[in-house]
Amino acid sequence: MKEEHPVLKGKTLSELQALCTSLGIEAYRAKQIYAGIYKSRYTSLDQFTTLSKEIRELLKEKTVFPEIKLGRELISKDGTRKFTFDVEPGKEIETVWIPSADGERKTICISSQVGCTLNCSFCATGLLEYKGNLQTWQIVDQVLQVEKIVQDRATNIVFMGMGEPLHNYFSVMKAAHIFHDMDGMGLGAKRITISTAGVVTGINRFIDNKEPYNFAISLNHPNPNARSSVMDINKKHPLEKLLESARRFTQELDRMITFEYVMIPDVNMGKENAERLVRIARSVNKCKINVIPLNTDFTGWRRPTEEEVGEFVSYLRAKAGVPILNRQSPGRDINGACGMLALKGVRNEGSNKN
Template sequence: MKEEKPVLKGKSLTDLTEICRHLGLEAYRAKQIYVGIYKSRYTSIDQFSSLSKETRELLKEKTVFPEIQLGRELISKDGTRKFTFDVEPGKEVETVWIPSADGERKTICISSQIGCTLNCAFCATGLLEYKGNLHSWQIIDQILQVEKIVQDRATNIVFMGMGEPMHNYFSVMKAAHILHDKEGMGLGARRITISTAGVVPGIHRFIDNKEPFNFAISLNHPNPNARSSVMDINVKHPLEKLLDAARRFTQELDRMITFEYVMIPDVNMGKENLDRLVKIARSVNKCKINVIPLNTDFTGWRRPTEDEVRDFVSYLRQKAGVPILNRQSPGRDINGACGMLALKGVRNENIH
């Protein structure tokens, strides 16, 4: 049986050192390759000028240096850009470039799975067929390809695209540590956010491993019974278990945790739900709440009005005693906003 060639991209320094050893190369060559891929952002083995021509030829013969392929691109009037990438034949993911209005913050929202195994009622990705986990190189390459296209570097990375990161834990964490490594892509740990819909064992693993990254939980309903109608994961991992894990996070890691809350009129914005949400915020030591207006309409639900959003946020800010941020839904006109990542056969075009 033919031995599969190792992929250089998405590998840690330890991985690359082992690959070099197997190829009969000096161990220090691994560091040169590592820095070339992540810090220098080389796109081909020929660019590794610190390596001899013989070494480059050996790498081209014995290893693989792949790229995911750009499918489509949409550009929003607010500067948000959404990309589809072919990661394998017949398998696509979406990635979103989100610049802040002042241009200081440049966020890339990346996917961790092809489709999703969950079925959150407000999320278009859950309607897609699940086709597997992404490899660490396919996660990293979303960032490399987007940066190459927009000719700029990201300041922040959020694992909030297609898929549930805790269901692809090891590839996600390998990618996150490459992003964070000063010899890799050099992003501070607090500029990398990993999100979960509520996979409780994954949260405990994250805590046990003392991962340094920001962490967010998609809460979306404060009622332990009603949450299951919005997020089916609540059946397997009930809200109280999820909140216990969140409290453990803040206590043992001594860091703030973020709750994401999609505002859905007549579903989770009523006074009773507000009071429950306030109680949750007060019970979790060190948290903040990001509220997001509903963006999808395929459920028959509607987007909240500006008055409804203002009243909801105002009440939380008065009562919860924690930071409240309204994320405003950038890229909504190109289906690039939270909950809208699904492939719909869109054409390459700019939307103004």
């Protein structure tokens, strides 16, 4: 890709208008380009037949219309599909397609960084070398490429793949706006979820900007001191400050916030932890808690038994006064579940794609 040439993908309508003007193309053509990329999902400039051949040739000469490159694919017995993509030479990411059992909900879990800037103890991505933030077009193209491969459209998009989305705030939010824009991909704001391990400054920026999207915080331990042993981000953004931002979110935006909680026996599932989690839920009020059984074992921690999960969830449901959802672990058999995205099993195993 020629660095001096602008990339068409990942640009907003206003950016495309400015680009057209700079190239001597009528500004109104930008809307046709925008619709071709995001609504029609064109993969080549030759498909933009609403544009004259002269304009198409000019765009070929002065811009680039790239794709991230599919590496490998694995398909789970539950229908989850995991893909690796090469975004640049030596830089790989993973993206996951997660259909619901009834086929009505089709979620794409997308990455925002190559590797991750954090080192959460339960998450395999943190073991990878961090190689940089994804550009907006590389974030958007994950959705375009997965939809093309599976021959279907996503109903939901979650920024819960590789990386910390709020450490790539502007590219992530720009991609979310393109997903949401009715002239773009047209997804409702409640069908787009931004997640964070707890970057308080990013949460506050999200609130200040009154972003309309769903928001999730990976909590994973309710004890202010013990949380640091599970999530190193707690040292820079302590739990107390994180919860202050969560309360501010619910109060100022008048919306529910989601806490993600990875259940780890002998670490965060004891009665005292459950009681602390209940107090947090009650203090935030407008929240729900998604509990997820631990999926990784490289720390020496083990996955909870069904009995342990049942006991923990039953206590929360009886005491917390907020919705408690057990998210299970779709795609676990292909290392595609929560905390498992580390290019494992895709680089070294053959695809089981038919």
